[in-house]
Amino acid sequence: MALKITVIGTGYLGATHAAAMAELGFEVLGLDVVAEKIAMLQRGEVPMYEPGLEELLRKHVAGIEGASGRLRFTTDPAEAADFGDVHFICVNTPQKHGEYACDMSYVDTALESLAKHLTKASLVVGKSTVPVGSADRLAARLAELAPAGDEVELAWNPEFLREGFAVQDTLHPDRIVVGVRSERAEKLLREVYATPIAEGSPFVVTDFPTAELVKTSANSFLATKISFINAMAEVCEAAGGDVVRLAEALGHDDRIGKKFLRAGIGFGGGCLPKDIRAFMARAGELGADQALTFLREIDSINMRRRGQMVEMAREALGGGSFLGKRVAVLGATFKPDSDDVRDSPALNVAGQIHLQGGQVTVYDPKGMVNARRLFPTLGYADTATDAVRGADVVLHLTEWREFRELDPAALASVATTPVILDGRNALDPQTWRAAGWTYRAMGRPAA
Template sequence: MALKITVIGTGYLGATHAAAMAELGFEVLGLDVVPEKIEMLQRGEVPMYEPGLEELLRKHVAGIEGSSGRLRFTMDFAEAAAFGDVHFVCVNTPQKHGEYACDMSYVDSAFASLAPHLTAPALVVGKSTVPVGSADRLARTLTELAPAGEEVELAWNPEFLREGFAVQDTLHPDRIVVGVRSERAEKLLREVYATPVSDGSPFVVTDFPTAELVKTAANSFLATKISFINAMAEVCEAAGGDVVKLAEAIGYDDRIGKKFLRAGIGFGGGCLPKDIRAFMARAGELGADQALTFLREIDSINMRRRGQMVEMTREALGGGSFLGKRIAVLGATFKPDSDDVRDSPALNVAGQIHLQGGQVTVYDPKGMHNARRLFPTLGYAETAVEAVRGAHAVLHLTEWREFRELDPASLGEVATDRIVLDGRNALDPAVWRAAGWTYRAMGRPAA
């Protein structure tokens, strides 16, 4: 008999996972406790921008004309428990207010709400990013609270979604990691992921702690690589070197590789910053805090980049106050192909300049609504040209393709001063300089 799958939590991760499971041929029931979210999903709409996700959803949501009908939604834990053989928990684990540690309340609540309804054998699969040791504790919770007792098993299956590529990453993952305690759990997960595995995705079977650590280790490595090249940019600025050429040269070494070696204003978003902080906090609890003290410096380098961008802008404008200066900011999201502005370096820089008296106008292809909600006091424009109109300096802070394809000559006609600061090292300096712009970027020679 074909497996039936539930997805608990239909935010970014859950909505993507539910749609992908339906695409793989399973009957899927998505559950959330927020009525507005469920209503949106039932109409085949997603509450965030993610390329290809809405199309995939509409292909499968029951009640939409021409859909497979394999995907439905509910707010009822009893219905979900009765429906599913495999229950994926995909709820958020944000950073706790005022501390580094991860807030497990949503995960704990999901398990406490689901478990009492599990009266038959089932597999519960955690996908949320959690502190190592959580799975062991949650497995005990399941056994204690589920009427079916030890017939209800836990597995841990971390997600590795990249915003902007989430659909691709779910349907064609570069690896599938499962932390399991029995052959039955492994067999069920091999059945769930049979299609991607047959397409060549590696299937890594491990224990609970290793599965939990894989996600935080991967994010910590990426954060380290990004902060490393940003540290090199600081040295290049002091020495008169060019960090872009430096990155190109070291990137040819296949032990290092080219990816994530673009210096700029650093990383943000809802994952990397909070994940490395939660990892440090958990290592401290385990008595292994010295192993991760380097992550504190990684975090520090990353956050320092934002202030350095503000100072570079001040310097480009003559070194004085921002009062009376108009600044155009191109980019609001933490990365392109997303509408996510959580911990966005671009908005942080815009906000700092605004607080210091600058008149800041922001434009972003997808992030305007979320940016306005978070920073209502900034100015916003409907196009890049409108943002640049009358500006004394233009800051390129999110590397959208649209910004790389802008015509510097026509932008120059509406700007007050042709000064561009490239916070992502993604624009072509020669093209901008040829159009009469003073081009500055982090870690690169002034001319």
């Protein structure tokens, strides 16, 4: 008999996982405590922008004309417990207020609300990013609460989604990692992921702690690589070098590779910053804090980049005050192909300049609604041209393709002063300079 799957939590991770499981041929039931979110998903609409997700959802949601009908949603944990053979926990694990540590309350609540209704053999699978040691604790809690007792067990299967590529990453993962305690759990997860395994996705079987550590250590490695090239940009600024050429030369070394070596204003979003901080906090609890002290410097380099971009903008305006100066900011999201503005370096820079008296106007292809909600006092424009109109300096802070395809000559005609600061090293300096712009980027020569 075909496995039935539930997905607990239908935010960014959960909605994507539920739609992908339906695409892989399973009957899926999504569970969430927010009734409005469930109603939205049931209409085939997603509460966030993610390329391809809404189309995938509409292909499978029951009640939509022409859909497979394999995907439904509910707010009832008892219904989910009765329906599923495999239950994926996909809730958020944000940073605790005023602390580095991870807030596990959503995971704990999700597991407990489901567990008390589990009366038949089933597998509960954690996908949320959690501190190492959480799975052991949650497995004990599951055994305590589930009426089916030993017939219910836990596994850990971390997610590796990249915003903007989440559908691709779920259907065609570069690896599948499962932390299991039994052959039965491994067999069930091999069945769930049979299609990507058959396509060649590596299937890595580990214990609980290793599975939990894979995601946080992967994010820590990426953060380290990004902050490394940003540190090199600081050295290039001081020495008169060119960090783009430096990164190109480094990238030809197979041991290092080209990816994540683009210097700029650093990383943000809902994962990397909070994950490396939670990792440091957990290492401290385990008595291994010295092993991760380097991550404090990685975080520090990253946050410093934002202030450096503000100072670069001040210099471009003559080195004095921002008062009365018009600043255009291209980009609000923390990365392109997403509407996510959580811990966005672009918005942080825009906000700092605004607080120092600058008249800031922001434009972003997809992040405007979320940006307005977070920073209602900033100015917003409907197009890049409108944002740049009358600007004394333009800051390119999120590397959307739309910005790379702008006509620099047309933009120069509407700016008061054609000065562009490329905070992502993603624009072509020659093209912009040829169109009359003064082009500056972090870690690159002025001309």
